Amino acid sequence: MGQRDGMVRTRRRHGRRVGRRVGVPLALAAALGMAWGTGAGAFAGTQEPVPAEAAAGPAAAGWADDVADGFASVDALGQNGTYGGRGGATVTVKTLADLEKYATAAEPYVIVVAAAITMNPKGKEIRVASDKTIIGSGTSGHIVGGGFFLGQGVHNVIIRNLTIRDSYEGVWNDKDHDWDAIQMDGAHHVWIDHNDLRNMADGLIDSRKDTTYVTVSWNRLGNNNKTFGIGWTENVTAELTIHHNWIRESEQRNPSTDNVARAHLYNNYLQDVPGTAITTSYGNYSRGATRMLLENSWFEGLRNPVTKDATASVVQRGNVFPGTSGRNESGGTAFDARAYYPYTLDATADVPALLKAGSGPRSTLGTAATAGTEGAAATTLTVAKDGTGQYTSVQKAVDAVPAGNSSRVVIDVRPGVYRETVKVPSNKPYVTIRGTGGSRKDTVIVHGNAAGTPKPDGSGTYGTSGSATVAVEASDFRARNLTVANDFDEAANQHLSGHQAVALRTAADRVSLDGVIVEGDQDTLLLDSPSKDALSRVHVTDSYVVGNVDFIFGRASAVIDRSVITLKKRWNGTSAGYVTAPSTPAHRKGFLISRSTITGDVSAGSFHLGRPWHAGGDASLDPQTTVRDSSLGAAVKAAPWTDMSGFSWKDDRFAEYRNSGAGAGAAGPERPHLSDAQAAGQEIADWLGGWDPAAG
Numbered sequence: 001m002g003q004r005d006g007m008v009r010t011r012r013r014h015g016r017r018v019g020r021r022v023g024v025p026l027a028l029a030a031a032l033g034m035a036w037g038t039g040a041g042a043f044a045g046t047q048e049p050v051p052a053e054a055a056a057g058p059a060a061a062g063w064a065d066d067v068a069d070g071f072a073s074v075d076a077l078g079q080n081g082t083y084g085g086r087g088g089a090t091v092t093v094k095t096l097a098d099l100e101k102y103a104t105a106a107e108p109y110v111i112v113v114a115a116a117i118t119m120n121p122k123g124k125e126i127r128v129a130s131d132k133t134i135i136g137s138g139t140s141g142h143i144v145g146g147g148f149f150l151g152q153g154v155h156n157v158i159i160r161n162l163t164i165r166d167s168y169e170g171v172w173n174d175k176d177h178d179w180d181a182i183q184m185d186g187a188h189h190v191w192i193d194h195n196d197l198r199n200m201a202d203g204l205i206d207s208r209k210d211t212t213y214v215t216v217s218w219n220r221l222g223n224n225n226k227t228f229g230i231g232w233t234e235n236v237t238a239e240l241t242i243h244h245n246w247i248r249e250s251e252q253r254n255p256s257t258d259n260v261a262r263a264h265l266y267n268n269y270l271q272d273v274p275g276t277a278i279t280t281s282y283g284n285y286s287r288g289a290t291r292m293l294l295e296n297s298w299f300e301g302l303r304n305p306v307t308k309d310a311t312a313s314v315v316q317r318g319n320v321f322p323g324t325s326g327r328n329e330s331g332g333t334a335f336d337a338r339a340y341y342p343y344t345l346d347a348t349a350d351v352p353a354l355l356k357a358g359s360g361p362r363s364t365l366g367t368a369a370t371a372g373t374e375g376a377a378a379t380t381l382t383v384a385k386d387g388t389g390q391y392t393s394v395q396k397a398v399d400a401v402p403a404g405n406s407s408r409v410v411i412d413v414r415p416g417v418y419r420e421t422v423k424v425p426s427n428k429p430y431v432t433i434r435g436t437g438g439s440r441k442d443t444v445i446v447h448g449n450a451a452g453t454p455k456p457d458g459s460g461t462y463g464t465s466g467s468a469t470v471a472v473e474a475s476d477f478r479a480r481n482l483t484v485a486n487d488f489d490e491a492a493n494q495h496l497s498g499h500q501a502v503a504l505r506t507a508a509d510r511v512s513l514d515g516v517i518v519e520g521d522q523d524t525l526l527l528d529s530p531s532k533d534a535l536s537r538v539h540v541t542d543s544y545v546v547g548n549v550d551f552i553f554g555r556a557s558a559v560i561d562r563s564v565i566t567l568k569k570r571w572n573g574t575s576a577g578y579v580t581a582p583s584t585p586a587h588r589k590g591f592l593i594s595r596s597t598i599t600g601d602v603s604a605g606s607f608h609l610g611r612p613w614h615a616g617g618d619a620s621l622d623p624q625t626t627v628r629d630s631s632l633g634a635a636v637k638a639a640p641w642t643d644m645s646g647f648s649w650k651d652d653r654f655a656e657y658r659n660s661g662a663g664a665g666a667a668g669p670e671r672p673h674l675s676d677a678q679a680a681g682q683e684i685a686d687w688l689g690g691w692d693p694a695a696g
Contacts, residue, residue, distance in 0.1 A: 067082065067083045068191035082158060084108075084158030090110040091110070092114050093114065095117065103148070113137060119144065124145075125179070128148050130155050134160070139163070142163045150211075155188045157187070161195065167199075173251075181200050185211065191214075192219065194217075194361055199223050200224055203228065204221050210237050216241070217242075219246070220360035223248075230256065231257060236259045239262040243266045244355060246355040249271075249280075261290075265292060268298075269352050270298070271301060286309065290312045291332070292308075295316075295318055299319065305321055380411075384416070397411045415443050424470075429474045433478070434480040440481050443482040443483065451499065470484045471505045476511075479512075480514045485517075491571045502525075506536070508529075509537055520551065521548050522549035522551065527556035537687065538557070539688065539691075559688065565579060575602035575606035579598065582623040584623045585622065586622040596631075609640040619647075624654070628674070628679065631660050632660070636664075
């Protein structure tokens with residue numbers, strides 16, 4: 001008996017391998033929507049698993065030096081601006097008990113939320129004390145089923161970079177559950193910034209009982225009956241700044257401002273998407289004695305985009321209203337916001353793209369001024385099919401990156417379908433390819449080569465690795481907010497030998513794939529290394545990987561975290577396949593699938609979690625896949641591992657730990673589970689080996 005990486009098994013080697021077994025992939029789903037559903041982008045509903053990145057705490061803590069703008073920056077009521085817990089201890093929390101302990105403490109704290117924390121009981125609102133910064137670590141900070149309450153006199157609070165979601169109780173316009181994401185009753189100096197708030201039982205933000213000196217900025221707000229209510233008082237004292245928020249698919253209170261002394265709204269994007277179940281009743285509403293200044297905002301598809309009471313004021317400047325109908329009102333007098341604080345307006349025409357790219361939680365450092373960028377030092381190149389960017393193809397932008405590049409170059413790809421192949425060569429590190437649309441489905445790089453496709457120059461076929469739509473051979477590469485697909489049509493190409501069709505191939509170290517879709521059939525995602533001995537670490541988070549045969553394969557040390565792995569039927573409608581085919585070198589880490597969901601519209605018991613790929617018949621390889629803390633759909637076989645080309649999976653490293661769902665099963669000879677002690681050595685940090693994907 002031998003032991004390796006906590007897996008105990010007998011080492012047996014078999015005969016020469018005769019090549020990878022050819023499977024049968026399916027063409028790219030129509031309109032890139034079938035395999036992952038319509039909720040894959042922003043404002044996904046509760047029916048969709050919600051993957052999120054587990055970024056490191058220090059990156060989030062760096063935001064603690066930022067201070068609020070707008071009315072939250074004003075010196076008033078004994079508080080000179082809003083800086084939260086700055087100067088206090090920084091703590092990282094992953095449990096409800098710890099979050100509540102520090103949020104309610106008398107001392108200042110910077111509280112980094114580094115996990116999805118579920119409120120118990122549902123609807124619970126933690127009563128936040130003064131002098132607190134509560135901030136998500138990367139995009140991993142989720143508050144589920146409840147939110148925060150700021151009571152009378154609470155002040156100097158920052159709530160930032162969090163996703164707060166899912167207290168919805170199934171009743172639209174719920175009158176029985178006052179369960180908000182953030183409720184403020186008599187608080188002052190509060191900054192709510194870069195959050196994603198959605199699917200709550202009542203409002204997303206309630207600012208009541210003379211709550212004042214509040215700034216709400218760069219948030220994504222939607223999938224809700226009520227977005228943001230302000231007022232519910234006879235006093236006319238509240239002062240709020242609401243800027244650069246994307247309000248989408250919300251019926252009312254977008255916001256509704258009641259008896260607000262000064263409401264400054266600018267550069268917001270209000271959107272009602274046609275054909276959905278939610279229809280907006282009204283947009284910005286000025287009620288009672290409110291004085292509202294409304295500037296450079298974009299209203300799209302709304303009914304009654306701007307309404308006001310006869311006693312209220314709305315002064316409009318520079319707003320646009322495509323596809324709107326009904327009331328669009330202005331009148332009365334407002335105020336000069338620059339008498340209270342400085343601010344700079346973005347051009348109205350830029351607002352939709354700016355907020356789709358820059359609002360909501362960020363996986364890396366940034367502020368309102370740098371939202372959507374990779375930092376001030378990054379060079380940005382733009383790609384647009386219509387010629388409005390610097391380049392019309394992604395490859396042309398890659399070609400423009402200098403050889404030996406030593407600093408980050410961001411290639412911003414505007415929405416569209418780019419039918420091309422892209423290669424990032426090994427001498428061009430520090431490249432980011434980023435879609436700028438509101439959803440990862442808006443920007444698509446797609447091609448249709450397969451292993452057996454003849455090359456145009458007659459020099460043979462592409463081979464498996466050469467079939468890739470996007471090939472990454474440079475270290476420190478990032479991809480974000482886009483789709484990479486291979487739409488090879490197997491049904492129309494039965495005459496070809498070699499139907500492996502790679503969407504994305506990586507053969508480099510420190511590769512980060514964040515918020516992407518990788519779509520194909522057989523051999524979708526090749527996570528490789530430049531040589532057998534080279535360390536190649538890959539971190540995949542908040543993403544979707546779609547396929548059917550060996551569709552996550554290769555010899556890299558790769559983590560797939562908080563993602564959705566979608567199983568597809570083969571080209572002829574049959575259900576059968578293999579999720580992973582690792583070809584891990586001995587003494588290296590292979591594939592770790594963590595906190596993810598494996599599901600798909602395929603037959604029950606039809607998919608294996610993996611099989612060992614001894615590439616080239618190399619018996620010295622030691623393939624590894626661990627699937628842990630994940631939800632397994634009914635498609636997963638009761639005996640989830642299988643042999644491949646004469647090599648037994650039992651000779652290699654295949655295991656599970658704490659999985660759930662219809663496809664999970666008890667430990668047994670055909671289904672090895674890690675012990676708690678073994679699992680302690682198979683954490684994400686063990687795979688990444690000191691590399692922090694969120695840091696650069």
